[in-house]
Amino acid sequence: MASSKSPPPAPDISILGDQVTIHPAGYTEIALDQNGAQERNLVEQMARFRESPLDFLREVSLHVSGTGWRSYDRIVGQPIFYSGFSDNMKSAVMSTPLLQEKIKQLASKRVEVEVDQGIINKEDMSYASKTARRSAEIEKNLQEVAEKMTDDMICKMESKRFIRGFYYVATQLLxxxxxxxxxxxxxxxxxxRTVAEQAEKNKQSIIFLPCHRSHIDYVSLQLICYRLGLALPTVVAGDNLNFPVVGAALQHAGAMWIRRSFGDDQLYTTLVQAYIDTLLQNGFNFECFIEGGRSRTGKLLPPKFGILSFLLDGVLSGRVKDAIICPVSTQYDKVIEVDSYISELLGQPKQKENLRDFLSASSVLSLKLGRVDVRFHEPWSLRGFIQKQQERTNQLPTQLQPKESFNEKKVRLLRTMGYKVLSDINTVSVIMPTALIGTVLLTLRGRGVGKSELIRRVDWLRDRVQDQGGRVAHFAGLPTATVVERGLEVLGPKLVGLVEGLPEETYFAVDRFQLSFYRNMTIHLFILQALVSAGMYTKVKQGGGPEFQRISYTELYDQLFRGEFIFPSEGLTANLDKTLRGLEAEGVISVIRNSSADQIKSIGLSNTERSSGRENYDFYCFLIWPFIEASWLGAISLFMLTPPGQNGEVWLDVKQVQDLAQLLGKTLYHQGDLSYFEAVNKETLKNAYLRFEEEGIIIVAKSRDARVASRLKLAEEWMPERDSTTSHILPRGKLWDFAEMISQSRREGKNRRDGSTVRTRVFSLVELVSKQLFEQGSERRPIESVTSRKRRGKGIQTKARL
Incomplete structure (x- = not known):
């Protein structure tokens, strides 16, 4: 699907291990992107034994002997493949002043506790010598514990022969x-590669920060670094993947194992910081996933700040001079794990990773899942980013400069950095053909679509993506019809069905829930247009003439659904104005302005858009409606937290509340009060509850002990009233207004036109589920300290302890 307006192609490139050669373009199989830049398939199909046994044996021999690029010599970066590398790294980590100081501190605190408990007698004549001996004994024990934890944690890339073999097997599977x-x-x-060469001279690390959609993410980036001749990064990985055989292999290929939760283990936390500091001080490349875990929904998740905090702290403290940040986007025609994602999103427990399941993946690996596209944003200096943020703050008038502690400054920097990386990933992401097809199928009003219309809509969507500055995966100038056929083949009949016996091939979405994963890969490009369209829907759905379907600028601003999306950093007003200008230029909307001040007074659909059957406008609405439905479900589920006539504080198990909220959503869907089944997915509900906590609607109490469940309750000012006679929840108050505001932008269905009927039916179901919730999980436990709550607009958070 190459653009007809592409400029002359850039020179071709051959990448063979550590040799990068530029020569005139001449390979017709290699695609040009819409900017005319050359794309390159780094991993070609390798010979297979059954098809070509001699070529297969030749490849194996070349990898074992390390011939040519397979030798992986003269890599760009610090040396990592030599005997004793792991021992040297362990010694370096253990000798860090940060870790040794923490060990002494912990030993001293333990001695103080033993003195307070009377284990060591203060009146004893040999008190000083006993405390010294006891402190030394504890320090020795802590040293041994730290050494064991370090050995379990650090990557052990010592053998180049192992890496060659691992690369060969990984490439075969991939x-x-x-x-x-x-x-x-x-x-x-x-x-x-140019950045890597400069980083090597300065002994600086490249920190790869990819998005995370699949376990294949680990493999694809490692293989690219191998083929480019770059030093392989140390990859942060959850210890849930450290199961027998596979765990050891991954650790020797670059995996750094960390616990899923650190809890209150100060020694372990300091050890992780010491190891990351050591890697960055010595210029070793590093990789961690900005979202933490894998995205089960197809779109970017909010950033996780755990490992980012360690990276930032190393530079802020001066222990690390600088590091290079490289955001990475990895996109797939089809993600191997999507089936398991759907099960998890629908409430099935996540299965623990094990060797049997890993080996059973061989059946999946025989499928044809298309291609993987990896894109690298322009790398940037972490210290330069920090300095730029500090300069921006210092340029503010003195009275507007925030009075922050060091920790508050760090939190602000972390949030800015996290969302900058996500924005950078979105900027370079490539939209795959399967994502185009899935988006088209889920944004049409009809049951299905003819092949010719599907091709036209894919072309239309491709143009819209490129108009928004997005990238589309290209396949050497093949016609759209061929690309669509290949995409349909990859998606398969379980996702996209074909109606037989019709004059024209007609396709329909079989599994809308799973297809939504691919639709969500495109939504970031159109989120602002979708939000405006949904805001306008409050007037459009009323019908009547065009003059009755206009919305004032103020109403639209207030109605905008914020949701869980990542926005440009210019601010809401600037983003809204820019989006309205863009939609006006596209001919989707018409705008009435105040002639004297050129201010927007009202917005409505343009005559052009109406005459075209609202094609653009409906597309934007269909993109956002499932998320509005999910947010409305989350808001309605909060009514379940209304105590049944009880007084005092009643705390509920967070997981149990979310599970029952999902059950409520499934019931509402099957009874016709939700239009989109994907609105009941667990990930979106969790995100909704996180936003409710940030808004101060709910209060969440958390324990440092991971075995103690977090609990929540409604904030007092958001608590609904009950009828004094019937004890039923009354549809009024702050929470009701909040839910109604979201509901106004929902897609109208045949069961939702009578507000009073919906009110009665939905509230009756909410009370039924609420009764079950309070019978199973209510508790009146006292809170030992202040409760966890982020106040809107201030970003202030205090921890709650049960």
Whole structure:
């Protein structure tokens, strides 16, 4: 799907291990992106034994002997493959002043506790010598514990022969699953290699921060670094993947194992900081996933700040001079784990990773899942980012400069950095053909779509993506019809069905829930237009003439659904004005302005958009409606937290509340009060509850002990009233107004036109589920300290302890 307006192609590129060669373009199989930049498939199909046994044995021999690029010599970066690397790293970590100081501190505190408990007698004549001996004994024990934890944690990339073998096996598996290989932009990898060469001279680390959609993410980036001749990064990985055989192999290929939760273990936390500091001080490349865990929904998750905090702290403290940040986008035609994601999102418990399941994946690897596209944003200096943020703050008038402690400054920097990385990832992300097809199928009003219309809509959507500055995966100038056929083949009949026996091939969405994963890969490009369209829907759905369907600028601003999305950093007003100008230029809306001040007074659909059947406007609405439904479900589920006539504080198990909220949503869907089944997915509900906590609607009490469940309750000012006679929840008050505001932008259905009927039916179901909730999980436990709450607009959070 190459653009007809592409400028002359950039030079071709050959990447063979540590050799990067530029030569005139001449390979017709290699695609050009819409900017004319060269794309390159870094991992071609490898010979297979059954098809070509001699070629297969030759490849194995070349990898074992390390011939040519497979030798992985003269890599760009610090040396990592030598005997004793792990021992040297362990010694370096253990000798860090940060860790040794923490061990002494913990030993001293333990001695103080033993003195307070009378284990060591203060009146004893040998008190000083006993405390010294006891402190030394505790320090020795802590040293041993720290050494064991370090050995379990650190990556052990010592053997180049192992890496060659691991690369060969990984490539064999990957090319069987993704038969069209891994594709990159030639310009981006050339730039990355140039940055890596400079980082090597300055002894600086490149910190790769990819998005996370699949376990394949680990493999694809490692293989790219291998083929580019870059030093392989140390990859932060959850210890849930550290199961027998596979765990050891991954650790020797670069995995750094960390616990899923650190709890209140100060020694372990300091050890992680010491290890990351050591890696960055010595210029070793590093990789962690900005979202923490894998996205089960297809769109970017909010950033997790755990590992980012360690990275930032190393530079802020001066222990690390600087590091290079490289945001990375990884996109797939089809994600291997999507089936398991859907099960988890619908409430099935997540299965613990194990060797049996890993080996059973061989059946999946025989499928043809298309291609993987990896894109690298332009790398930037972490210290330069910090300095720029500080300069921006210092330029503010003195009275507007925030009076912050060091920790508050760090939190602000963390949030800014996290969302900058996500924005950078979105900027370079490539939209895959499967995402285009899934988006088209889920944004049409009809049951299905003819093949010719599907092709036209894919072309239309491709143009919209490029108009928004997005990128579309290209396949060497193949016609759209061929690309659509390949995309349908990858998605398969379980996701997209074909109606037989009709004059024209007609396709329909079989599994809308799973297809939504692919639709969500495009939504970030159109989120602002979708929000405006949904805000306008409050007037459009009323019908009547165009003059009755206009909305004032103030009403639209107040109605905008914020949701869980990542926005440009210019601010809501600037983003709204820019979006309205864009929609006006596209001919989707008409705008009435105040002639004297050029201010927007009202917005409505344009005559052009109406005459075209609202094609653009409906597309934007269909994109956002499932998320509005999910947010409305979350808001309605909060009514379940209204105590049944009880007084005092009643705390409820967070997980149990969310599970019953999902059950409520499934019931509402099957009874016709929700239009989109994907609105009941657990990930979106969790995000909704996180936003409710940030808004101060709910109060969440958390324990440092991971075995103690977090609990929540409604904030007092959001608590609904009950009828004094019937004890039923009354549809009024702050929470009701909040839910109604969201509901106004929902897609109208045949069961939701009579507000009073909906009110009665939905509230009756809410009370039924609420009764079950309070019978099973209510508790009146006292809170030992202040409760956890983020106040809106201030970002202040205090911890709650049960």
């Amino acid at each position: 090319t069987r699953a993704y038969h069209q290989g891994i594709h990159v932009s030639s310009e981006e990898v050339l730039r990355l």
